[in-house]
Amino acid sequence: MARLPVYLRALHNLQELGVAxxxxxELAAAAGVNSAKLRKDLSHLGSYGTRGVGYQVExxxxxxxxxxxxxxxxxxxxxxxxxxxxxxxxxxxxASRGFRVAALLDADTRVVGRRISGLxxxxxxxxxxxxxxxxxxxxxxxxxxxxxxxxxxxxxxAGVTSILNFxxxxxxxxxxxxVRKVDLSIELQILAFHEQRKAGGPMADQxxxxxxxxxxxxPPESAPYVEAVDA
Amino acid sequence: MARLPVYLRALHNLQELGVAxxxxxELAAAAGVNSAKLRKDLSHLGSYGTRGVGYQVExxxxxxxxxxxxxxxxxxxxxxxxxxxxxxxxxxxxASRGFRVAALLDADTRVVGRRISGLxxxxxxxxxxxxxxxxxxxxxxxxxxxxxxxxxxxxxxAGVTSILNFxxxxxxxxxxxxVRKVDLSIELQILAFHEQRKAGGPMADQxxxxxxxxxxxxPPESAPYVEAVDA
DNA sequence: CCGACTTTGTGCGTCCGTTCACAAAGGCTT
DNA sequence: AAGCCTTTGTGAACGGACGCACAAAGTCGG
Numbered sequence: 289m290a291r292l293p294v295y296l297r298a299l300h301n302l303q304e305l306g307v308a309x310x311x312x313x314e315l316a317a318a319a320g321v322n323s324a325k326l327r328k329d330l331s332h333l334g335s336y337g338t339r340g341v342g343y344q345v346e347x348x349x350x351x352x353x354x355x356x357x358x359x360x361x362x363x364x365x366x367x368x369x370x371x372x373x374x375x376x377x378x379x380x381x382x383a384s385r386g387f388r389v390a391a392l393l394d395a396d397t398r399v400v401g402r403r404i405s406g407l408x409x410x411x412x413x414x415x416x417x418x419x420x421x422x423x424x425x426x427x428x429x430x431x432x433x434x435x436x437x438x439x440x441x442x443x444x445x446a447g448v449t450s451i452l453n454f455x456x457x458x459x460x461x462x463x464x465x466x467v468r469k470v471d472l473s474i475e476l477q478i479l480a481f482h483e484q485r486k487a488g489g490p491m492a493d494q495x496x497x498x499x500x501x502x503x504x505x506x507p508p509e510s511a512p513y514v515e516a517v518d519a
Numbered sequence: 520m521a522r523l524p525v526y527l528r529a530l531h532n533l534q535e536l537g538v539a540x541x542x543x544x545e546l547a548a549a550a551g552v553n554s555a556k557l558r559k560d561l562s563h564l565g566s567y568g569t570r571g572v573g574y575q576v577e578x579x580x581x582x583x584x585x586x587x588x589x590x591x592x593x594x595x596x597x598x599x600x601x602x603x604x605x606x607x608x609x610x611x612x613x614a615s616r617g618f619r620v621a622a623l624l625d626a627d628t629r630v631v632g633r634r635i636s637g638l639x640x641x642x643x644x645x646x647x648x649x650x651x652x653x654x655x656x657x658x659x660x661x662x663x664x665x666x667x668x669x670x671x672x673x674x675x676x677a678g679v680t681s682i683l684n685f686x687x688x689x690x691x692x693x694x695x696x697x698v699r700k701v702d703l704s705i706e707l708q709i710l711a712f713h714e715q716r717k718a719g720g721p722m723a724d725q726x727x728x729x730x731x732x733x734x735x736x737x738p739p740e741s742a743p744y745v746e747a748v749d750a
Numbered sequence: 751c752c753g754a755c756t757t758t759g760t761g762c763g764t765c766c767g768t769t770c771a772c773a774a775a776g777g778c779t780t
Numbered sequence: 781a782a783g784c785c786t787t788t789g790t791g792a793a794c795g796g797a798c799g800c801a802c803a804a805a806g807t808c809g810g
Contacts, residue, residue, distance in 0.1 A: 290705075290709055292708075292712070293702075293704070293705040293708040293709065294689070294705065296708075297687060297688075298689075311786085311787065311788090312787075312788070312789095313787085318689070319689060320689040320691075322768070322769065324768080324769055324770070324771090324789095324790090325767085325768065325769075327787095327788065327789065327790085328767095328768090328769095328789080328790080330788095330789095331788085331789060331790080335788080335789070337787080337788055337789080338775090338776065338777085338787085338788080339774075339775045339776045339777085339786080339787050339788045339789080340775070340776045340777050340778085340785075340786045340787050340788080341776075341777070341786080341787070341788090342786095342787065342788085343788095355712070356708050356711055356712045356715070357711040357712055357714065357715030358708065358711065360715075362707070362711050362714070364707070370606075371605065371606035371609045371610065372606045372610070374602065374606065375601075375602035375603045375605065375606035376703065378602045379602065379603070379703060379704075381687060381703060381704035382703075382704060382707065384704075385704050385707070385708060386711075387704070387707050387711075425714055426707065426710050426711070426714065449714060449717060450710040450711075450713060450714045451710075452706050452707060452710060456528060456612060458525070458529075458549070458550060458551040460551075464717075466710060466713045466714070468706050468709060468710055470701060470703070470706060471524075472607065472610060472612060472613075472701070473524070473610075473612035473613060473615075473616050473618070474521075474524040474525065475683050475699050475701060476593075476595070476613065476616070476618050476657065476683060477523075477524040477527075477587050477589065477616060478521055478524065478699060479657050479681040479682075479683060479697060479699055480587055480588040480589065480593050480617075480618075480657070480681075481523070481586070481587045481588055482681060482697045483588065483593070483656055483657065483680060483681045483697070484587070484588030484591075486680060486695075542756090542757065542758090543757075543758070543759095544757085553798075553799060553800095554799095555759095555760090555798080555799055555800070555801090556797090556798065556799075558757095558758065558759060558760085559759080559760075559797095559798090559799095561758095561759095562758085562759060562760080566758080566759070568757080568758055568759080569757085569758080569805090569806070569807085570756080570757050570758045570759080570804075570805045570806045570807085571755080571756045571757050571758080571805075571806045571807045571808085572756080572757070572758090572806075572807070573756095573757070573758085574758090751810100752809105752810090753808105753809095753810095754807105754808090754809090754810105755806105755807085755808085755809100756805105756806090756807080756808095757804105757805090757806085757807100758803105758804085758805075758806090759802105759803095759804080759805095760801100760802090760803090760804100761800105761801095761802090761803100762799105762800090762801095763798105763799095763800090764797105764798085764799085764800100765796105765797090765798080765799105766795105766796095766797085766798095767794105767795095767796090767797100768793105768794085768795080768796100769792105769793090769794080769795100770791105770792090770793080770794095771790100771791095771792095771793105772789105772790090772791090773788105773789095773790090773791100774787105774788085774789085774790100775786105775787090775788075775789095776785105776786090776787085776788090777784105777785090777786085777787100778783105778784090778785085778786100779782105779783095779784085779785100780781100780782095780783095780784100
């Protein structure tokens, strides 16, 4: 379940506060979900609560960590050391949860050899070697859009089965490979959409009578549109 | 719909290739979705296709842009200029889609006054002034977890109604405010979960007979667990 | 001008996730 | 030791998203 990490974080916070026991109601509030949903989620890992009391924080942390595979270390490689790749390489949230960044790769010879966050940037040519020798299991793609699919193909070929993709493209991979996508500009676009909704729907800044959807086959020739290019 | 930005990107790519018309089947493949779903999505903005032919790329781009509110400019403020905030401020995908970063704010006096991506970092004290004077409608929170809720409260108070949160906390806001969350470490944890599944479920690296869920009320005292702290 | 072919738009059945509500279970107090 | 009170775990109803499959609509060639 995608919510387990959220629960885990909330539990860690409680742990730091010295809380030993928590009810589903309290934990659900901290995680921002419905308490029944939380109980059902937790029941999927077996029953670890005590009726009348709640859940033992410490034990639950261990169970969820185990379920998520955080009791073992995962070797991560970051491909593409632009602004985003650099930020990711220095992100403390990785190391603290068992994710060890073991390689930074880039095609740009101007950054190859530079040391970033304690690692030396290596050339993308070494991708296959690095993946195999260091047993990389998770790769982070932070390249420009144009390079992402090629990099992805090489990663898959080299045996990587989990990919976190920051490039604004839809990667095509075999079913056996898990891809998760984070697209920053899409997030902003969704916010803009809702923001516009609040302001009264599309075109609220223009003539109000223009609300109705255009009839089908309205001539598109004169329609203005925004030109946008990828980063 | 959260898929519109994906369609829009695919359409932009087609446009650059000089394609004038596209069928739902082709566009769906490019966006990585089912063609019936795509048609249904598009029909929600009114009917803009021609049976037997497909959709006019240029017109569709305009319609989706309009629906998403990309025909107008959105003013964005980034709070927190650490690694991530810096990367975001230089991210080309924002400006190209009508998002104008108008302010960088930080509490750290060592970075206040520095110029980053063409903007001067300002002190967080000016948050209210900046939001109001520059008509910020979307804020990006890239602060440490501990500061996020306080910053969020001030943003909401100042009138911001859309927030993109990168801090690993669940923000509490009024219903009228839209929050989207991007948590990098959660994405990796989900990948780790699937990766572990492939490897044979939890604890596959330990005794294999340990598969069965622990009985309820197993003594938790001796359970090892990973200690994790926030970034 | 007509018929065949292509592609849209959508009605409908299916399935998954969410939520309510309650019975069972366990602790705590007296 | 017994009953009360809290909280879990889950059955069942609900709702929404998804995808199939098809009729309607429109194009294009002859």
